[in-house]
Amino acid sequence: GNSVTQMEGPVTLSEEAFLTINCTYTATGYPSLFWYVQYPGEGLQLLLKATKADDKGSNKGFEATYRKETTSFHLEKGSVQVSDSAVYFCALSDQASGYSTLTFGKGTMLLVSP
Amino acid sequence: GAVVSQHPSWVICKSGTSVKIECRSLDFQATTMFWYRQFPKQSLMLMATSNEGSKATYEQGVEKDKFLINHASLTLSTLTVTSAHPEDSSFYICSARDGSGGSRPQFFGPGTRLTVL
Numbered sequence: 535g536n537s538v539t540q541m542e543g544p545v546t547l548s549e550e551a552f553l554t555i556n557c558t559y560t561a562t563g564y565p566s567l568f569w570y571v572q573y574p575g576e577g578l579q580l581l582l583k584a585t586k587a588d589d590k591g592s593n594k595g596f597e598a599t600y601r602k603e604t605t606s607f608h609l610e611k612g613s614v615q616v617s618d619s620a621v622y623f624c625a626l627s628d629q630a631s632g633y634s635t636l637t638f639g640k641g642t643m644l645l646v647s648p
Numbered sequence: 649g650a651v652v653s654q655h656p657s658w659v660i661c662k663s664g665t666s667v668k669i670e671c672r673s674l675d676f677q678a679t680t681m682f683w684y685r686q687f688p689k690q691s692l693m694l695m696a697t698s699n700e701g702s703k704a705t706y707e708q709g710v711e712k713d714k715f716l717i718n719h720a721s722l723t724l725s726t727l728t729v730t731s732a733h734p735e736d737s738s739f740y741i742c743s744a745r746d747g748s749g750g751s752r753p754q755f756f757g758p759g760t761r762l763t764v765l
Contacts, residue, residue: 568753577654577741578692578756623691627754635682636743636754640691 536561540624540639547614547646555609555642557598557624565628567591567600567607568636572621581609581622619646651675652744654757661732662765669727669760671742677722678744682754683715686739698725732764 541556559565566585570578582591587602596611607624624639651674661667671681680699684692696712698704698719706712714736716728725744729736739761743754 570756575759577652577759578743580753580755583753635694635697638691643689 536565536626536628536637538624538626538637538639540622540642543621543641543643545642545644547644549616549646549648550613551646553609553611553614553618553644555622555624555644557607557609557639559605559607559624559626561605561626561628561637563628565626567598568625568627569596569598569607569609570623570625570638572623572641574620578623614644614646616646616648619644650755652678652742652755652757654742654760656760657758658761658763660763660765663733664731666728666730667732667762669729669740669742669762671725671727671744671757673723673744673746673755676744676746678725679722679747680745681719681725682743682745683717683725683727684741684743686741686759688739692741695727729762732762734764737762737764 537560539558568583569581571581572578582593584591584600590599598607598609621641621643623641625636627636653672655670683695686692694707695710696704696706698717700719700722704717719725739759741759743756745754
């Protein structure tokens with residue numbers, strides 16, 4: 535079955551530091567890949583996505599590249615801000631189930647200090 | 649665009665009562681809606697998937713008689729937790745998607761925190 539593995543958190547960084555959150559996946563076929571962000575007490579917001587190999591998704595300074603050869607979709611940001619503190623979820627979706635449901639990783643908490 | 653709302657945002661109820669949570673897509677027609685449950689500091693667990701006008705498909709281990717899902721229109725789905733007990737206390741999140749296909753993203757509601765006393 536499908537699975538998504540994320541690095542365990544929390545990831546603690548100082549403001550303006552470089553961020554990497556690793557994500558690897560196992561899936562049948564050619565999945566679409568997503569990063570979602572969840573701020574405290576809120577639902578998930580789509581951060582970025584990529585639908586095929588070598589695609590790069592980007593939004594709000596975050597980016598991730600769909601690497602089929604390493605089955606990875608690592609999230610990066612060059613300079614984090616305190617407001618980026620949240621939980622980040624990597625997810626995939628494919629047609630195998632017939633409903634194209636999302637499979638989530640366990641989430642990685644990011645804490646950015648001033 | 650692509651806004652999904654949930655109501656209520658939080659609810660406290662007594663054990664044994666039923667609670668209904670609404671999920672609405674405000675600016676698009678949601679062919680498919682999903683219901684998730686999230687425990688503290690954990691990932692989302694998919695409970696069920698519903699297509700408009702059809703019966704919901706429940707994930708393994710989710711009691712369909714306890715968690716009633718209705719997707720009566722392209723903009724509204726409801727989750728009713730029947731005879732709620734303290735172990736049902738959780739954060740319930742819905743999402744919606746317009747159309748099929750794995751490349752189309754799901755848009756999530758803000759969540760409903762249910763506390764059963």
